[in-house]
Amino acid sequence: MITEPLRSLAREVGISCEWTDAHGNPASLDESALRAVLAALDLPAGTDSQIRDSLAQARQFRQDADDGPFLICHAQQPIDLRGRLAAGSRCHITLEDGHQHSLEVDANGYLPPLPCGYHQVQSGEQQLLLACAPHAALSVAELTGGRRHIWGLSAQVYSLRRTGDGGLGDTAALESLALNAAHKGADALAISPLHAMFTSRPEQYSPYSPSSRSLFNILHAAPAQVLGAEIVERATHECDLQCDLQALEESVLIDWPAVSALRLRLLRQLHADFSQAPDTLQDDFRRFRAAGGIRLEQHCCHEALQQHQLNQNLSGDWREWPAPLRDPNSPEVAEFARQYTSELDFHAFCQWLIARCLSRVQSQCRNAGMAIGLIADMAVGADPSGSFGWSHQQELLSQVSIGAPPDMLNRDGQNWGVAAFSPIGLKRSGYRAFIEMLRANLAHAGGIRIDHIMGLQRLWIIPEGANAQDGAYLNYPPDDFLRLLALESWRHRALIIGEDLGTVPEGLQEALAERNILGMRVLLFEQQDGELPPPTQWSDRALATSTTHDLPPLAGWQSGRDIAWREHVGQSSAEQADLDRRQRSKEVQILREALQREGLLGEEKNPQAQLDASIRFLGCTPAPLVLIPLEDILGATEQPSLPGSGDMHPNWRRRWPQPATQMLDAPTAARRLDDLHEARLTCERNTHHG
Structure with a gap:
């Protein structure tokens, strides 16, 4: 039983001692777990004396933060x-x-x-x-000139293919896909996170565990979009990369370390040749670097320092560096930057390339008629050993990671291994890091999807070395976050989407809707009490989609492909898999009956016909935005990621066999897009007539 002094400390810090779990049942924190979480927050609570001291310290920190020079208010x-x-x-x-x-x-x-x-x-x-x-973010109607029912696609950028891409999707392939989608009537293209990764650690490639959410992954740049094809071809020949690039391009799966090595060689050659580039490009790079300020410089310095440490067979994790190097503002770091000016310049050059590439893609989207264009994806956190963790130490909690408590999909809970913001640290800094992230991700996009938006109200934090189920919910100031989201939406004229799937705290979805932040309703999750509600009963304050990157596409869901994978990687036993298959058969039948009830499906039992009907079903909902993943447009069965599977599933490595220029023109894909487009137009006409 938690004593009252300990409970008071938990309240002051913002730790929930009770909550409702994913099954709707009351759950509570035990005393030992609470003490461990408090200790990880540098608030020891092992004795009554420690509790009193920690409570006084926590109250002083909160008072200092509340009295800070940054105030969020209503316009x-x-x-x-x-x-x-x-x-x-x-x-x-x-x-x-x-x-x-x-x-x-x-x-x-x-x-x-x-x-x-x-x-x-x-x-x-x-x-x-x-x-x-403002009171609310801009709505779909405000961003489209009054239209209330639009549609778009979602795509994993790394999976896109084009001739000459060297084995990894890039912004040139993304541009081709976007233009084709716009031609078919799409107003949006939601993409996987393009956050900055670790150039010295190519084996770490999950887009949801980046080095920084405020910079970009340089490997996805298509340099010819900025420098011109001739310059890139010359650099490729100078490095003699043609054969290796061709071999990687022909691979079915992405070989991230090999692709990274070759792309970095090409980028270094382009940087070495850049002094011969037109003055207009060099001037643009100088302006970009000056505008990037300390955020860009510290990221570039971290990249260079990390590689320097690894070259000496030392740790690449800044938390294990000598004390002077752990401080990004120390004289020793400044001296390193002076000694390695060219290396920092290289990383800044690469950030300039990817930023200009993304800016071009978004411009092409808008010029082609898309009302929204790209929708960026902002991960819930960053790897604590990355540049963001190094640069924002006062705003992050150093001894905990973010995850999720046990739920229906993960019975043991999850530990995502990414850093959590300190509520007090954020407030004391005027939400600097949060605003910086929003601006970076909205700079070249017409919208943003915030992964695990529940984190704006609470996060499941896990002490270093503990099991996922031994964590606790840490509460955050949601009103502050939501106001800042509304403000940045207004400043960038951008759509805000919040991924509100999983264990959602009471009242959050209503708060999101009030501020025009679209939640997400997923076809696979909407069955209730043995039936699927008709399209007219779906929310008009959330987007509608068929699936997500962590779930199987509809064809794979119908066939139980995900169940087979979970059994294969050891996440479920043979007995559990059999139970899951029987349950899945019932769920597939419920979907089938709903589609037949709406007159969207006949008696045929072809899984692809049921997929066609499902897409039309989603198009008939009042959702302001319907997003269909490429996997469902193309009838794929494999999912991009299987959470918790490690290397046993090819997470973030699948490539499409066909070029991005042709993906949407295949007869089946084109028909599905036509059906979706017509369903959305019908919704729009019915709204106006109503």
């Missing part, structure tokens, strides 16, 4: 400055657009309303930064 409403500035204080206001005003705090302690944006307030020696947010 166009009076701003509460009580406790910060005295009534009658004169304030010099510099709005985000540069306009300046002189205002006075009224007798009740309020400043007059200000427009949306980040505004500087100075009163005497005191300075504040106000984040004045």
Whole structure:
């Protein structure tokens, strides 16, 4: 039983002692797990004295954070400055657009309303930064000129294929797919995360465990899009890469280490030749690097330092480096940067290439008629040993990782091995790292999908070395996050999507809907009490989709391909697999009956016909956005990732056999897209007539 002093400490820190689990049952934290989590947060609670000291420390940290110079408030409403500035204080206001005003705090302690944006307030020696947010993010209707029912595709970028790609999907293949999708009526193309990875650790390639969520994966750049085909061809010949690139291109699965080695060789040659590039390109690179500021420089320095350590057979994990190198602002790090100027310049050059490539793809999407264009995917966390962890140590919790408690899909829980934000550290820094991530991911996209958006309200944190089930929920300030999301949506004119699948805390989905943040409704998860609700009963405040990257495509779901994989990798026994197959047969029949009830499917039992009907079914829902993965458009059976399977399943390695230029033109794929497009138009017409 948890004592009251220990419970008080948990409340102050934001740890939940009770919650509702994935089955809807009450769950509670035991005392030993709570003490372990508190210890991992540097708040020892082994004795009554330690609890008292930790409680006092936690309260002081929270007070300091609440009194910080960053304030999030609603735009166009009076701003509460009580406790910060005295009534009658004169304030010099510099709005985000540069306009300046002189205002006075009224007798009740309020400043007059200000427009949306980040505004500087100075009163005497005191300075504040106000984040004045709109009530809600921009909706699909606001972004499309009034249309309420649009559709798009989702794609794993690494899996795309084009002639000459050297074995890995890139932005040139992405552009081809986007233009073809736009031609067929798509308004959006949701893509897998393109976060910066580790150039010195190519064996770590999961897009959901990056080095930084504020920079990009340079391996996905198609340099010819920026530098021109002639320059890239010359560099390829200079490095004598043609044969190796061709061999990798012909592989069925991606060989990440081999692809990484060859692409880095090509990128280094392009960097060496860049001094001969046109002045316009060199000037653009210099402007890009200057605009990137310390965020870009520290990432480049981390990349160079990590490789330097590995070259000396030392650890690549910055947490094991000598103390001076663990501090990105130390004189020793500055000296390293001076000594290795060219290496930092190389990494900045690569970031410039991928950023300009993505910018081109988004421009092409919009020019081709897409209302949204690319929808970026922002992972729930980053590898703590990466550049983001190195640069943002005060804003991250160093001794815990993020995961999930036991649920229906993972009976032992999950440990994702990525770092969690410190609620107090974020607030003290003015949410610097969070805002930085949003801006980076929205810079070249018309929308963003936030993985595991429940993390804006609470995260399951696991002490270092503990099992996933021995974690606890740490609560975060969701209102602050949601206001910042709304503000960045307004600033970038972007759609915000939140992946709200799994154990969702009470009230979160309603809060998302109120702020125009689209949740996700997945066909495979919508069956309730032995039936699938008709399309008209689906939410009009969430996107609708057939499946996700962690689930089987519909054809694989119908055949039980995922069940066979889980048995193969040891996640379930033969007996459990048999039970799962019997349950799956019932679920497939429920889907079939729902499709027949809607007049979308006849008596035929062809799985592809049921897939066709399922796509039409989703198109008939009132969802503002319907996203269909390429796997379902093409009738594939294999899923991109099987969580928890390690190397026994080819996670993030599958490649499409056909080029991106041809994927959507195959007769079956084209017919499915036509059906989806017509269903969405029908929804739109019915809305207007209604």
